[in-house]
Amino acid sequence: MEIVKTSITDLNALRNLEKTCFPLDAWPLLDLVAVLSFPGVVRLKAVENGQMIGFVAAETRPHENTDWIATLCVHPAYQRRGIGSQLLEACESQLTMPSTRLCVRANNTAAIHMYQRAGYLFIDTWWKYYRDGADALIMEKRLRQPSYEPYRL
Numbered sequence: 795m796e797i798v799k800t801s802i803t804d805l806n807a808l809r810n811l812e813k814t815c816f817p818l819d820a821w822p823l824l825d826l827v828a829v830l831s832f833p834g835v836v837r838l839k840a841v842e843n844g845q846m847i848g849f850v851a852a853e854t855r856p857h858e859n860t861d862w863i864a865t866l867c868v869h870p871a872y873q874r875r876g877i878g879s880q881l882l883e884a885c886e887s888q889l890t891m892p893s894t895r896l897c898v899r900a901n902n903t904a905a906i907h908m909y910q911r912a913g914y915l916f917i918d919t920w921w922k923y924y925r926d927g928a929d930a931l932i933m934e935k936r937l938r939q940p941s942y943e944p945y946r947l
């Protein structure tokens with residue numbers, strides 16, 4: 795398995811992977827095109843035997859002074875092999891803001907365990923965020939100290 799940059803040429807592969815991994819929340823085609831082509835997005839895929847088996851993307855939100863993990867998934871046949879954690883770590887290593895945030899379905903215990911193991915903490919709940927009325931938990935990891943000097947009296 796290797797983790798490499800991805801691009802719009804992976805649109806079909808990502809579409810299939812997303813449908814398999816997110817039966818309730820698969821992104822519409824336009825969102826997939828955007829995540830594979832917009833500037834400033836970190837987008838990485840996990841590849842084994844020439845097949846995309848995992849994907850992660852993150853965007854920078856300078857006005858919030860944070861990066862957001864937009865999506866992260868691993869094909870069910872390849873889960874529990876550490877690939878999700880490796881994708882997350884590889885993505886984080888390319889992010890520049892002091893903290894990284896993400897939202898996750900409140901009942902997605904697999905993902906929540908993975909994020910907690912990676913150092914993410916709960917900071918908020920977005921009630922009824924998903925189309926089916928499920929709540930979203932917001933998690934945050936502080937990756938580095940803020941780059942500004944603390945104000946001194």
Ligand SMILES: CC(C)(COP(=O)(O)OP(=O)(O)OC[C@H]1O[C@@H](n2cnc3c(N)ncnc32)[C@H](O)[C@@H]1OP(=O)(O)O)[C@@H](O)C(=O)NCCC(=O)NCCS
Pocket residue numbers: 815816865866867868869872873874875876877878879880897898899902903904905907908909911
């Ligand atoms: C969440 C997801 C990306 C995890 O990928 P993965 O490659 O299986 O994760 P890892 O193997 O790196 O697991 C890391 C840790 O997360 C936890 N974890 C992962 N899957 C779990 C499960 N099914 N149940 C409980 N804990 C789980 C474990 O603590 C695991 O460590 P361990 O295997 O040493 O016990 C994967 O389950 C997935 O794609 N799910 C569907 C899409 C999704 O929900 N994405 C997250 C959206 S916010």
